[in-house]
Every structure is written in structure tokens, then in C-alpha cells.
Amino acid sequence: MAANEELLQDVVIKFAGDSGDGMQLTGQQFTNNTALLGIDLATFPDFPAEIRAPIGTLPGVSGFQLHFSSNRVYTPGDIADVLVAMNAAALKVNLKSIKPGGKIIANIDGFDAKNLRLANYPEGINPLEDGSLDSYELIKIDVTKLTRESLKDFTDLGTKERDRAKNMFVLGFIYWMYNRSLENTIEFLKEKFGKKETILQSNIKVLQAGYNYGDTTETFTTRFRVEKAKMNAGTYRSIMGNQALAYGLIAASEKSNLPLFLGSYPITPASDILHELSRHKSFGVRTFQAEDEIAAITSAIGASYGGLFGVTTTSGPGMALKAEAMGLAVMLEIPLLIINVQRGGPSTGLPTKTEQSDLMQAYYGRNGECPMPIIASSTPSDCFDVAFEAVRIAVQHMTPVILLSDGFIANGAEPWKFPKADDLPNIEVAFKTGLAEGEDKFLPYLRDEKLARPWAIPGTAGLEHRIGGLEKQNITGNVNYEPENHQLMVNIRQEKVDRIAQYIPEQKLDSGPEKGKVLVIGWGSTYGAIKSAVLELQAEGHAVSHAHIRYVRPFPKNLGELMQQFDKVLIPEINNGQLIKIIRDQYLIDAQGYHKIMGVPITKQELVDVITKML
């Protein structure tokens, strides 16, 4: 039976199930399939902190949200048009984020008495039966039963193994619904199960069964299609934030001819950077899983001291442990990159949830006057550029740099028009190779116009010298406790960071008029939500603009002037107001904040409402 086809512009779909149901994989497969068609997209995986929370319970729900569109996409979407709920808990957790009239595809088997009880539904209540979902389009499928049936010929597979393919049934069905080809997923399965023929064939069988189910039953009389988005011409791929950070580091290593050394201790949500980099030994990348966060950063300091590029990756709690070593790097004035993929805090906080609450820590969280440049990534693909730029700043200005990302960007994916290696700029690195003519003694703290000191690495004859964490005498680098010298050195270290403003681009508006009513300033992962909200209001004719700050310390030198052109400034953040304090402090402007700190991104609609009130 040939169903009609309906053209849609914009779809938000959420796959939700128990953390053992394979929803992340299902979502990723559908994402890749969507991306390959040139449709624009953004994703938001949302999983529990526990590796295996009790099956069927509310804390065990794992979700994957995908927003795809023939228009440009900047966020994973505020609410879902379609929810796939593999069990009762998945429905309960996500019910409030489905559009009125939206579709709910429910796996009947996941709503049996046991699952309903685990999801805390009152005795005898089944939302699939009691009419409570009447305002939605409810599609009930017995996924478990149909999966088992389609595998009845696979006699050497046990029930458990058969049931594991459930997610393929759902994926096949969704592929049918959106009129897609199964090819990329079949290829993926071949690669994944290459040698396990039975498992491979059973998965393909179930995938096709799901597709055929859509075809043969009359679940929908229409199938849906979303066309290619109008994106800039070029070759694209899909990229996730942590992966882009790793690639940015490798690219910077290649372009600077500095081998990369990563010292890292596993921590959510940063570990994937360690995993990714450890796979790229062919680029000479050295990855060192240290015994703790402190050894992770100090081993990286050792590497940079030796003339490699030292990086350490972590999240908030790890940042706290690294603070003293960051101070050492500031004193030593050597290149180093500290990446903080922020998560909910304080303490262990919300390990798998997103937050922007470590900005103050990055700015001020060390003993002494200890300024460090800070750079923040705003989208998954932006992580590549930001990592590359962070390395450039670190080596050219001889300073440790902090890069802030967050859990939302780290695991989110988007299409990326990746650069060609030749188009990336070289990062010039000048090691000092010996005493210059007329120079009779090496002066390790003699500075250039950027106030950067020479990078003289062990193995260079004639430049033997000693550095350390005690206050340095200006120019000679010898230990010095004199009052005037300390004042001078504190000033120099500050000025050195401030001067970076002369070597970074000016702040540009992301969109909107150069003068107007409201300027929305953001940093980090709020980019998509702010952009979408501001574009919507601009389309309604409002004088609203958006500036997104990548260089958080020092700020671009025109930032103050840029803000002056607007009647009001709004700074939304996923924290209790951190950037806003710094901006108010530095520019004495009456900026207004919007703060939400619930472990989830700020939505477009919230911002539209807030900005509208300011107009």
C-alpha cells in the first residue's frame, strides 16, 4: 500500500526508553541517516548518571532528542513533535515535553503491570488505556512481540538476545515513517557485528521488520518527508562536541608541529576526549591516564616544559583539584590547555547534566592574583575552532589557557562543514635554540611585545636555567621576594593576559542591527537557544541583536562600545549569574540576567518571553 507523502519543514523527535534499550544508538543512527540527506539538525542526548539504574524506573530513563529541519537548526528543539516511549517510565518522564497533538509511539510491552508499577503509576492505571493521552496521537505497537516473531527462525538465539534487537524495530519503523533508506544502518551493523553473523542477520531482519510493519499496517496513511536544508555549499559531516575538541587539538598539533600530550583522569562528561585522542597515535598523540586530576595536569605541565603541547581535560570537580597546578603554570609561563567540560555542581552535583556554573571558578578560582585567558565553545562544531584557537593563544602568548565547554555541547551533534587541512593557519612556535650573538647569559623572563617569555626546552645547550613556583625576579627569573618586584610581576602577568585582546578578533554581532533596543549576550552552549529566539523576534520586526562571546578573558576590546549601542542588555546563563557579574564589574552597565539552573538547556521560548518583556 502506498501511503501519501506529506512535506514537513521541522521535526523534533525524542527517543526514550530504559538505559538498556539502546535509545542512544537508535537516535544516533537516525541522526546519521538524516544528516546524510543534507537536512540540518541538532541533537541532545540525555542519559542517567548511573550506568545501569534499576530497569524500568524513572531514574533509569535514557533519552535522545533530535531536531531536524529544511530550515537552519540551532537547538535540539524545546518540545517534541514525536515521542518514542519504550516503557511507562519513559512516557512519564517526557510527557511534559511533547507538543499538544504530538505523536506518541508506545511499546505496549513496556506498559505491563510491572513497568507501570516501576514508573509509579497508581495500581490499575495504564495511560495507554485510560484516555489521559487523548490530546495526543497515540500509536501503540507491541515492539517486543513483533521483534520476537520476526526472529522465530533464529533458533540459536535466546529470548534475551532477541529482545535486544527491539530498538532496531523502532528504528525501522521510524525510517518508514520518514521515508528513509535503511542502507547506512545496515552498513553500520555490518561493521559492528562483522564477525557475528547471526547477530548481524537478526538485527537486519528486525530493522526490516520494523520498516515493513509501517508499510503493511495502516498505522499512518501518510509518510513524512523533510527536505534538504539551505546550507552553505560544501562537504559536511556530523560531529559531536568532545570529538570536535579532540580533532581541534590534533589539528593544532599538526599545524604547530608540536606533538600533543594529554594528561587526563576519567570524569563525566569529559572522558570521551581522552578516548578519542587515545585512538590517534598515528599523529604522535601521547595520552596518559593519570592516577588523579592533579597528576593529569602536572604531567601535562611536564610535557609542555619538555616542548610538547600539554593538555588536560576534566569537568568541574577535577578543575577544583587542578587549581594549584594552574597557578604553577601561570608562574612558569608555559603553554598549557585546561579543558573543562562543565556539568551540574557543586561537588559531584549532576554528572550527566549540563551547566555553565564554572565560569567564576575559571576566572578567579586560584590562590593569588592568577589571571588566565578563558575561551568558550558554543556548539559541537565550534569546539574544533575553539580548541585550535586555544592552542594558538597558549603557545604564542606563553600562557596556560582554560577552555570551557559543557555536557550539552559535549554529547550533542550537528552537521559540520569541516575545513581542509591546508586552509587552517599555521601556528608559529619559536623555541629558543641557543644564546644569541652578544647574549652572554640566558634571561628566561625577558619578554617580547606580547609580554611572552622565551620557550627554552631541556636539551638546548647554553640555556640551562631554573624556574619554579616562587616569585620571579623580572627578566632573570631568579627567586625574588622584593616588594617592588612582586608588584611589578603581578602587573606584568595581568597585562600579559589583557594584551591578548590585541591579538583576537573584535566582538561581532551574531545577528541583528548594530543599534537597538535589546542586546542579548551569551557564552557557551546557550548559543542556539539565544540565536533562535532573537531571529524569531527580529522576524517580527523587533530591534533585538545577539552577540555571543567566545573570548571570555580577556574580552574583545570593542565589547564595551558594542553594548553601549543598545538600550538594554540581557545575559542568559545556565547558572546563577556569572558572566553578568563580570560584565557589570568591568563595564559598569546595568545588564539584566536570566538564570535557569535545572540541568537542562534554556529553551528558545523562555528567551522569547523574557526578551519580549524588555521590549
Place this chain on the structure above:
Amino acid sequence: MSTSTTITPITLTAKDFATDQEVRWCPGCGDYSILAQVQKIMPGIGVPKENIVIISGIGCSSRFPYYMNTYGMHSIHGRATAIASGLKASRPELSVWIVSGDGDSMSIGGNHTIHMLRRNFDVNLLVFNNQIYGLTKGQYSPTSEENKVTKSTPMGSIDHPFNPLALALGADATFIARSMDRDPKHLQMVLTRSHQHKGSSFVEIYQNCNIFNDGAFEVFTEKSTKADEALFLEHGKPLIFGVNQDKGIKIEGLRPVVVNLSDGVNADDLWIHDEHDFYKAQILTRMFDDTKTEGHFPRPFGVFYQTERACYEDVMAMQIDETIATKGRGNLDKLLRGKEVWEIA
């Protein structure tokens, strides 16, 4: 300075390893002797000065790098071992020396010490053990004896002390040795052996802090008691000590016993030191009695144990070389492109 006209490679002397920085330890501190011995052996180890790096943590001993005309870093408390690990992983050709104290290496930096040892980076860790916190003006340390009265323990310390060499052996160090500030020749020998060893060397050096813990090791260092209290280990030689070289150590079952050679015990029946015997090394590290107790064992000095094990930095480099040999050098365009791409016209 040589006035010879024949062309010889530049030979350095201990003086070439001194810096123009004024040495700031208290007069009489054991650190002076250790510095002198390190400077003395350096010209002879066959490593160009620019390839030597000394990394220290915090504490009196950690001022060391400032006085050595090599590359050096005076880092932060307890982390010298971790910094050295990163440096050695990055630059295996360098000769890396870590100078640390009992507090630096076994209290605040204990974690990094044991992990560095098990990974077996080819570095030398010199622990200046003075059994006290000197720089902070006299609190007990993790190696101070029990019941020690210090500024922070007016009623005596409660902590049981670490046995540094047993700790190092427990972390599978591949070279452990003990020496003392007051025996220059012995210290030079141990330092040279430490350098020659391929792998992590743990060298405990008894160092007198004459200000806050004077005489902590005097039974081992003073002429009148040294011969009876210190047992000098030599590979292949029997364990003999005493003013008249008439006492020895024998193994009975799994226990060492002190015997008197004048009682007709033959030197051949004594414990013959074997640096490669892990089990005997464990017994040696446990000969750690309080010298005030009746019938205590003498304290061993010298190289207790040495073995070969792959060094972290070598295997790390090997993995990279192997990958490049089999897959070729990484191609950035290929990496960025990944597996699945699509075109937008």
C-alpha cells in the same frame, strides 16, 4: 682549567654544575653534602649538562634545582614525580632527577610516588629523609618515629611511620637503595648506581636536619656506633657488620638472625646479598627496627634491590611507532572527513 693543547672533549667538573645562586640551607644541614655528592658524580655519568633535568617539589630539599646548573624546576608540593612522569613520557632521552623530601614524596605526594614507581619511568627519585618538616619549622613527618614531640604534637605523635623502602618495594619499584649524607663515598656510589639503572630508582637518603631533628640518624653516621648499627650491602658479599667485622646475618627459615662469627659460624653460611632477589629484598627492607630496642637488627645501606621491567615511556613510544609503521602517519584531511560525508551544492 686544563692548559693541555691536545684536543679532548670538554670535560666538566663538579664546579660546572654549581650556579651563581647563594645556597640558603641552614649551616650544617645535611643537604649541603648531598648537593656536593650530586655535583661530584654528574661529570662522570656521561650525560651532557643540557640533557639533565632536576625537578623538585616543596620543602627544604626542594630548593635543590636552584643550585644545579642544569635544567630545573622547583614545582609545587608533592607533584614533582607527576611532572617528571609527563616530562619523561615526552622526552625519553633526558636524564630526569627528582629531589624530594619525606613529606613531599610520602605525605602530600604519596599517591604520585607510588604510581610513578609502578609505571617504571626511567627517572631517579632522591628522597631526602630527615624525619621532620623543616621548612614549616618543625612538625612531625610521615617518617617520624612514634610518640615524637614536635610543635604540632606536644603530647607526642600518634602516627605510625612509613618504612620508605618497604613502601617503594610494595609499589614495585625496580631499584631501591638507602644512603646517608654523612658518607660521601657511599652516597656517590648509590647515586651513580641509581643513574645507571634503567627504570624508576627510589633512593632514600638519611639527611640530618640539625635545626629541628638533630641527630636523628647519628647512630648510623657517627664513628662510635656506625659499624655496629649500619649494615653495608654489597652484591655477592655476605652480610657482615660490627666494629670487628665479626657479626653477620643468617637466614633461618624465613627469618633473619644475627650471628657471631667468633662463635664458629662460617662466613659462607651467612646471607649472601643478591640485589636481584625480590623476596630477600623484602626481608631487608623490614630490617627497620627502632635502634633503642634490645636485640635490634642493624639498618641496611646500599642497593637493596634491582630488576628490569619495561619503562612506561618506551612502551608509549613503541605504540606510537608501531601505529605509524602499520597505518602510516596520520592524515589530517582524512581524520576531519571521517567516514560519512554529504555534499550541499
